[in-house]
Amino acid sequence: MAASDRRTATLALAHALSAAERGLPVFPLSPSKLPALPSPHRHDPEPVRCRGECGRPGHGVHDATTDATGVRALFALAPWATGYGIACGRPPHHLIGVDLDTEPAALRHLARVHGFTIPGTTTVLTPSGGRHLWLAGPPGLAVPNSAGRLAPGIDIRGSGGYLAGPGSVTARGAYRLAPGTASLPPAPCPPALLRLLVPPPRPPAPPRSPARARRPEPHREGEGLVRFVLAARVGRRNTRLFWAACRAYENGIGDALADALTDAAVRTGLTAHEARATIASAARLTAPTGAGPPRAR
Structure with a gap:
């Protein structure tokens, strides 16, 4: 690691520790503003919606802590980190x-x-x-x-x-x-x-007959996100897929759009396994706390 890189990493840890002292839960970020630690489930055959219950680091915002020893341990595992996220x-x-x-x-x-x-x-x-x-x-x-x-x-x-x-x-x-x-x-x-x-919760929708209860086709709701992924160039494919998947889950269509996003990512050159792992990470990071599996700009 170059001296300038070491200095950047050291400063990132120092800033993260200062934030943790103020009661702000922190975790390391890479230069792309994504969590620096890879998911421990990235090699699993099927996507795993774990928010740290497995006890291993690599769950992004769910790793965030205010404990100085815990912060140091996370950054020690990610010496390439150049910043920190605040949960x-x-x-x-x-x-x-x-x-x-x-x-x-x-x-x-x-x-x-x-x-x-x-x-x-x-x-x-x-x-x-x-x-x-x-x-x-x-x-x-x-x-x-x-x-x-x-x-x-x-x-x-x-x-x-x-x-x-x-x-x-x-x-x-x-x-x-x-x-x-x-x-x-x-x-x-x-x-x-x-x-x-x-906003206040919507009132429950009245029951609909089976003929009218069909769900809108997910590709119509998220076709813009799919096009965004398809336009990714080499070096930006995973970042674009992660961003699009986050937007899809934030708008409640993540699960419905997951297959279309995976297919689009594969067409840009990612493997299906890489694409599914990235989408699963987006699902974890955008999920509200306590409501199951969710970048700072």
């Missing part, structure tokens, strides 16, 4: 990440329309020119992950999701704290915004 939705902060692609104009518009104020809070500037706002959610409420549901350019990282922590270095650059926010704790999420993030 959202976990005590004591119950972090909600508001991931903005650019300046927060869209969020300010939502605030005006729905009557809430964007609080001063920890803010992380991303290499792509966006920012992450850290908000604290109430205990016992699982905020779902979403991409663009509130408005274009606004993604939400909630239970089962994660954010790249400040000080992380990725292939596109470094994440850093916005000036003046380093000493701010995650501000409580405004109630009006929280209602947007956790």
Whole structure:
């Protein structure tokens, strides 16, 4: 390992330990912003939906810990890690990440329309020119992950999701704290915004006759995600498949779209086993805590 790589890895561990001291559960990230440790189930003949119950590391956000000894052990297993992820939705902060692609104009518009104020809070500037706002959610409420549901350019990282922590270095650059926010704790999420993030449950649908109860064909719901995977170039195939699978599971069509995504990935050059393992990892990482199997930007 080159001296610069060792320095980056050492700094990543130092930043992760600092975050853990603040009560933020962390785990190592690779330069692609994906979990640095491979799944221990990647060679299993069938996808395994394990969130760490097996006791082995390599379960992404489910490895996250605030224990300094545990953090050091995870980074020792991943000396190539250049950053760290912060698990959202976990005590004591119950972090909600508001991931903005650019300046927060869209969020300010939502605030005006729905009557809430964007609080001063920890803010992380991303290499792509966006920012992450850290908000604290109430205990016992699982905020779902979403991409663009509130408005274009606004993604939400909630239970089962994660954010790249400040000080992380990725292939596109470094994440850093916005000036003046380093000493701010995650501000409580405004109630009006929280209602947007956790909409009330839909009333149960009335029973339908068998003739009308057919499920929409999954390829129609996710054809854009399949095309996204098919367009992957060498070196980006697994990353694109993982991103598309996360979006599919966040929108409730992951299981229905898994075969189509696998076929698309195989057509780009991945093996069926590699594709199924990546999709299973996306399912684990996007699943709400306690609700079964779910990147920071």
